[in-house]
Amino acid sequence: MNDQEKYLFDLRGYLVVKNALSSTQVRALSDTFERDSQALEAGWAGSDRYHYDPNSEFAWSCSSLLEYGGPYIDLIDLPSIVPYLEALLGPHYRLDHDYLKVDRTGPTRRPLYLHGGGQGAGRERDLVGPHDGGQCYYRYNNDRMYNGLVSVAFELKSIKPGDGGFACIAGSHKANFGLPEEWRFQESQENMHECVDRVAVDAGDAIIFTEACAHGTVPWQGDKERWTIFYKYCPHAVAWAPCYYNSDNYEGLSERQKSMLMPPSAYGPHEETRAIWARVQNEQVELKRLRVKERERS
Numbered sequence: 539m540n541d542q543e544k545y546l547f548d549l550r551g552y553l554v555v556k557n558a559l560s561s562t563q564v565r566a567l568s569d570t571f572e573r574d575s576q577a578l579e580a581g582w583a584g585s586d587r588y589h590y591d592p593n594s595e596f597a598w599s600c601s602s603l604l605e606y607g608g609p610y611i612d613l614i615d616l617p618s619i620v621p622y623l624e625a626l627l628g629p630h631y632r633l634d635h636d637y638l639k640v641d642r643t644g645p646t647r648r649p650l651y652l653h654g655g656g657q658g659a660g661r662e663r664d665l666v667g668p669h670d671g672g673q674c675y676y677r678y679n680n681d682r683m684y685n686g687l688v689s690v691a692f693e694l695k696s697i698k699p700g701d702g703g704f705a706c707i708a709g710s711h712k713a714n715f716g717l718p719e720e721w722r723f724q725e726s727q728e729n730m731h732e733c734v735d736r737v738a739v740d741a742g743d744a745i746i747f748t749e750a751c752a753h754g755t756v757p758w759q760g761d762k763e764r765w766t767i768f769y770k771y772c773p774h775a776v777a778w779a780p781c782y783y784n785s786d787n788y789e790g791l792s793e794r795q796k797s798m799l800m801p802p803s804a805y806g807p808h809e810e811t812r813a814i815w816a817r818v819q820n821e822q823v824e825l826k827r828l829r830v831k832e833r834e835r836s
């Protein structure tokens with residue numbers, strides 16, 4: 539992350555990384571999603587943080603884009619994004635949750651709902667974390683930036699000005715006053731306040747933003763659809779999703795990717811913590827084995 543990018547991120551709370559994905563990656567990610575007809579129809583895949591299937595075999599493990607494997611595993615620790623995450627979160631951080639959403643016109647079109655907004659300004663009206671105890675922060679000290687939650691939005695299709703998509707109030711990650719409530723919700727683009735920046739990007743670009751910046755989705759009115767993959771990262775000591783990853787559930791992870799999927803703790807990817815979670819994960823394997831046996835018996 540160069541000095542210009544640091545300046546802009548600190549000033550505005552977001553940054554566009556051009557060509558974060560190659561065209562081959564965009565195609566592979568899109569083709570994989572397209573084959574999942576149920577998710578395509580729903581316009582949604584992955585875990586966010588509320589979607590938990592109580593019939594799931596694994597404790598904590600809500601569905602995740604990582605189950606698609608291949609190009610979705612590569613996104614966890616993507617070389618074009620790593621320098622930004624290191625500058626914004628420090629050398630160690632974890633992937634907290636992921637999802638893919640489709641924005642389209644028609645009855646499923648989402649209204650603008652601005653959320654986030656510096657220094658806990660959103661308070662209980664805030665979607666990011668009404669009980670986060672101030673963890674949705676942005677601050678700068680000791681010559682570096684600190685963030686409670688950083689989102690990487692990978693755009694799989696180009697977004698023209700006026701289509702809709704990501705929007706934010708640039709600079710609001712440092713705001714001291716709460717967002718005026720009358721600007722928070724809008725059903726259509728016409729009534730959005732002019733202080734809301736709309737961000738047009740090309741397929742393969744990534745928008746990196748701090749969740750402390752008041753942000754949301756502009757109601758879609760493009761001719762085509764918007765397909766966006768979100769990977770959300772936080773310091774090791776912080777957790778947003780109530781469901782954690784279990785790295786045993788996914789194939790072909792590097793050691794670094796495994797450490798980024800570890801459940802939260804201030805120790806991070808420390809030897810002791812690894813040992814604790816390795817034991818928990820082994821017990822999950824045993825639990826699964828016993829469940830299958832029980833099912834076969836009954």
Ligand SMILES: O=C(O)CCC(=O)C(=O)O
Pocket residue numbers: 689691703704705753754755756766768
């Ligand atoms: O549609 C977008 O890019 C914004 C998504 C959003 O509001 C979020 O990730 O919290």
